[in-house]
Amino acid sequence: MNRKTILIVGAGVSGLTAGIYALKSGYHVILLEKNPSVGGLCTGWYRKGRYLDGCIHWLTGTNEGNDLNNMWHDVGALEKDTKIIQLGSWGTFEYQGQKVTFWSDLKRAEKEWIEISPIDKKEIKHFFKMVKDIMSVDLPLDKPVSMMNPFKVLKLGLDVLNVWPSYLLTMRMSCEQYxxxxxxxxxxxxxxxxxxxxxxxxSMLFCYGTIASGNGGIPEGGSKAMVERMKNRFLSLGGTLKLNTPVSHILKKGNKAVGVVTNEGEKYYADYVISALDPHYTLNHLLLNQYSLPKFEKRYDSFKKNPTPSCCMVILEAKDINVPVPYSFECEPFYVGGELISHITIRNHNYDKDTFVKNGKTIISVLIDQYSEHYQYWNKLYKENPMKYRLKKEQLGLLVMNKIIKKIPEMQGNIEVLDVFTPKTLNRYTNSSRGAYMGFLFTKNKGMFTHNGMVKNLNNFMMTGQWMQCPGGLPLALSQGKFAIQRINKIEHIKTALSTNRVYKKENA
Ligand SMILES: Cc1cc2nc3c(=O)[nH]c(=O)nc-3n(C[C@H](O)[C@H](O)[C@H](O)COP(=O)(O)OP(=O)(O)OC[C@H]3O[C@@H](n4cnc5c(N)ncnc54)[C@H](O)[C@@H]3O)c2cc1C
Known part of the structure; x- marks a missing residue:
C-alpha cells in the first residue's frame, strides 16, 4: 500500500475523478473545494422549492462497455441502478414554420429531411453518412496516448483512416459554412x-452521433445527483474532503510543490499537488504568476481565434406542455452581452418527471450562447454597477419569457422566471476564465489541443481538468482526472491496473 499523499484543489468532476483513482491506487488523498458543495460546473440548485439543473444536456459514455462508461461507473457517477434517459432527438429546429428534427433514429431523420427538401437528397445522404462515420470511431479515453497499448493506438489509427474523408471535411469547416x-x-x-x-x-456531428447511438443519455436525477454519487464514492474509499476551503496558493520548496495555503492561511502538506481547476486561474493565482504554460497561454491570449463557449441561462417554471425536446425557433433578434441572438432553444426537462415536474408544472431552461469576447461585458457590469447587473439579468429573464409566450401563447399566465445566470456567475462560482463552461473549441482553423498538465521547473505538481484536451466537457474532465493519477503512478513506478477492461451491466439487464 502506497501511503504518499496527493492533495487536489477543486472538487469538480475532474478533481473528484483524480481523487477516486488516487485512492484506488493506494494514496492518501485530500480534496479541497472552495464551494459548499462538490461538482463545480456540473451542478444543480434549488429555487422556490424546485430543482434547477445547470449542466447535463447529455452525458457522453452512457452505452455499456466503452471506456467512458466503465470510468463513469468506476467513479460512481453511474451506478448499476442509475436510470439513463434517452431523448428521441437532439432537437427540433423550426424555421419559418418548417420543422427539421435531428431524430436519434437516423433513418427516420434522413427520410424526413429528404421529404422536406428532395432537391438536397444527395447532400442529406452525405450528411448522415458522415454522422455514421464519426460515430463508428470509438475514442479510447482510459489512458493518455503516450501510455496506450500500441495495438489500441493502431486500431484507433485504422478506424480513423477508414472514415478519413469525413474527418478531413468536417474538422476544418464551420457549421455555417457547411x-x-x-x-x-x-x-x-x-x-x-x-x-x-x-x-x-x-463537433456538431460528433454530438449528434453521440445522441443517436444512445451514448449521450441523461442520468435520472440530473447533474447534482451524479456529482453527489461521485462524492460518496470518494468518501467511501477513505478520501478527505474539505468544502468551503478556497486555496490561495501553492506551497513550494525549491522547485518542488509541497502543499497549499488556503485563503484562511491554513497549510496542507502533500507529496503531490494537483490543480483541477481553470489553468489560467492556476497560473495567475495559485502559482502567483511565476510559471508559464506557453502552449496554453498562446491560445488563451488570442481568444477571438480560440473561443471558449460560455452562456447565459434563463430557467423557468411553466405549465407542462407538449413541445419537442429541445425545441428551437427563430425570434426577433436581440443583443445579449454584445452578441446578436436570433433564436431561442427551449429545453423542457419533463423527460425526468420525478426530478423536474411538480403539480403539472415543469422546468424549462434556455441556454443563450456567449463566448470569450462577451465576458468583458458581464464582468464590467458586475464590477462597476452590481444593481444594473442584477437588473440586466432580470430583464433578460423577462425578455426570454415573453419570447416563449409569443411563440407558445398558451404559456401566457402559466410561466415564471426562476433564475438567470451569466458568464460572470460561472466565473464567480468556479473561477473559470471568462466564464467558460468548456475548453477551447475546435474551430475551422484550430484543431486539437492537448496538454499533459506538467509545469516546467515545478516538480510534483500537475494540472488536470477539461482544459487539458479540447473541447472539454464532462468526458474529458473525467478522463483527464484519471490521466493525472496514471502519470503520477508512472513517476512512482506504481503498476496499479486502473484499466477499464470490464463491462458494467445494468442491474436489470
Ligand atoms: C450550462 C452548462 C451546460 C453544460 N452541459 C454539458 C453537457 O451536456 N455535457 C457535457 O459533457 N458537459 C457539459 N457542460 C460542461 C461541464 O460542466 C464541464 O466540462 C465540467 O463540469 C468541467 O469539469 P472540471 O472538473 O474540469 O472543472 P470545474 O467544474 O470548473 O471544476 C473546478 C473546481 O475547482 C473549484 N475551485 C476553483 N478555484 C478554487 C480554489 N481557489 N480553491 C478550491 N477550489 C477551487 C471550483 O469551485 C470547481 O468545483 C456544461 C456546463 C454548463 C455550465
Whole structure:
C-alpha cells in the first residue's frame, strides 16, 4: 500500500475523478473545494422549492462497455441502478414554420429531411453518412496516448483512416459554412443552430452521433445527483474532503510543490499537488504568476481565434406542455452581452418527471450562447454597477419569457422566471476564465489541443481538468482526472491496473 499523499484543489468532476483513482491506487488523498458543495460546473440548485439543473444536456459514455462508461461507473457517477434517459432527438429546429428534427433514429431523420427538401437528397445522404462515420470511431479515453497499448493506438489509427474523408471535411469547416451546401433554408438554419456553443462541423456531428447511438443519455436525477454519487464514492474509499476551503496558493520548496495555503492561511502538506481547476486561474493565482504554460497561454491570449463557449441561462417554471425536446425557433433578434441572438432553444426537462415536474408544472431552461469576447461585458457590469447587473439579468429573464409566450401563447399566465445566470456567475462560482463552461473549441482553423498538465521547473505538481484536451466537457474532465493519477503512478513506478477492461451491466439487464 502506497501511503504518499496527493492533495487536489477543486472538487469538480475532474478533481473528484483524480481523487477516486488516487485512492484506488493506494494514496492518501485530500480534496479541497472552495464551494459548499462538490461538482463545480456540473451542478444543480434549488429555487422556490424546485430543482434547477445547470449542466447535463447529455452525458457522453452512457452505452455499456466503452471506456467512458466503465470510468463513469468506476467513479460512481453511474451506478448499476442509475436510470439513463434517452431523448428521441437532439432537437427540433423550426424555421419559418418548417420543422427539421435531428431524430436519434437516423433513418427516420434522413427520410424526413429528404421529404422536406428532395432537391438536397444527395447532400442529406452525405450528411448522415458522415454522422455514421464519426460515430463508428470509438475514442479510447482510459489512458493518455503516450501510455496506450500500441495495438489500441493502431486500431484507433485504422478506424480513423477508414472514415478519413469525413474527418478531413468536417474538422476544418464551420457549421455555417457547411450549411450553405443545402438549398433548403430550414435545413441550413437547423445545421447552423444545432449545436450550443458553436464549434466546427466535426463537433456538431460528433454530438449528434453521440445522441443517436444512445451514448449521450441523461442520468435520472440530473447533474447534482451524479456529482453527489461521485462524492460518496470518494468518501467511501477513505478520501478527505474539505468544502468551503478556497486555496490561495501553492506551497513550494525549491522547485518542488509541497502543499497549499488556503485563503484562511491554513497549510496542507502533500507529496503531490494537483490543480483541477481553470489553468489560467492556476497560473495567475495559485502559482502567483511565476510559471508559464506557453502552449496554453498562446491560445488563451488570442481568444477571438480560440473561443471558449460560455452562456447565459434563463430557467423557468411553466405549465407542462407538449413541445419537442429541445425545441428551437427563430425570434426577433436581440443583443445579449454584445452578441446578436436570433433564436431561442427551449429545453423542457419533463423527460425526468420525478426530478423536474411538480403539480403539472415543469422546468424549462434556455441556454443563450456567449463566448470569450462577451465576458468583458458581464464582468464590467458586475464590477462597476452590481444593481444594473442584477437588473440586466432580470430583464433578460423577462425578455426570454415573453419570447416563449409569443411563440407558445398558451404559456401566457402559466410561466415564471426562476433564475438567470451569466458568464460572470460561472466565473464567480468556479473561477473559470471568462466564464467558460468548456475548453477551447475546435474551430475551422484550430484543431486539437492537448496538454499533459506538467509545469516546467515545478516538480510534483500537475494540472488536470477539461482544459487539458479540447473541447472539454464532462468526458474529458473525467478522463483527464484519471490521466493525472496514471502519470503520477508512472513517476512512482506504481503498476496499479486502473484499466477499464470490464463491462458494467445494468442491474436489470
Ligand atoms: C450550462 C452548462 C451546460 C453544460 N452541459 C454539458 C453537457 O451536456 N455535457 C457535457 O459533457 N458537459 C457539459 N457542460 C460542461 C461541464 O460542466 C464541464 O466540462 C465540467 O463540469 C468541467 O469539469 P472540471 O472538473 O474540469 O472543472 P470545474 O467544474 O470548473 O471544476 C473546478 C473546481 O475547482 C473549484 N475551485 C476553483 N478555484 C478554487 C480554489 N481557489 N480553491 C478550491 N477550489 C477551487 C471550483 O469551485 C470547481 O468545483 C456544461 C456546463 C454548463 C455550465
Amino acid at each position: 450549411a450553405k451546401r443545402f438549398k433548403s433554408e430550414a435545413i441550413r438554419w437547423a445545421i447552423t443552430h444545432a449545436q450550443p456553443g458553436a464549434g466546427n462541423l466535426y
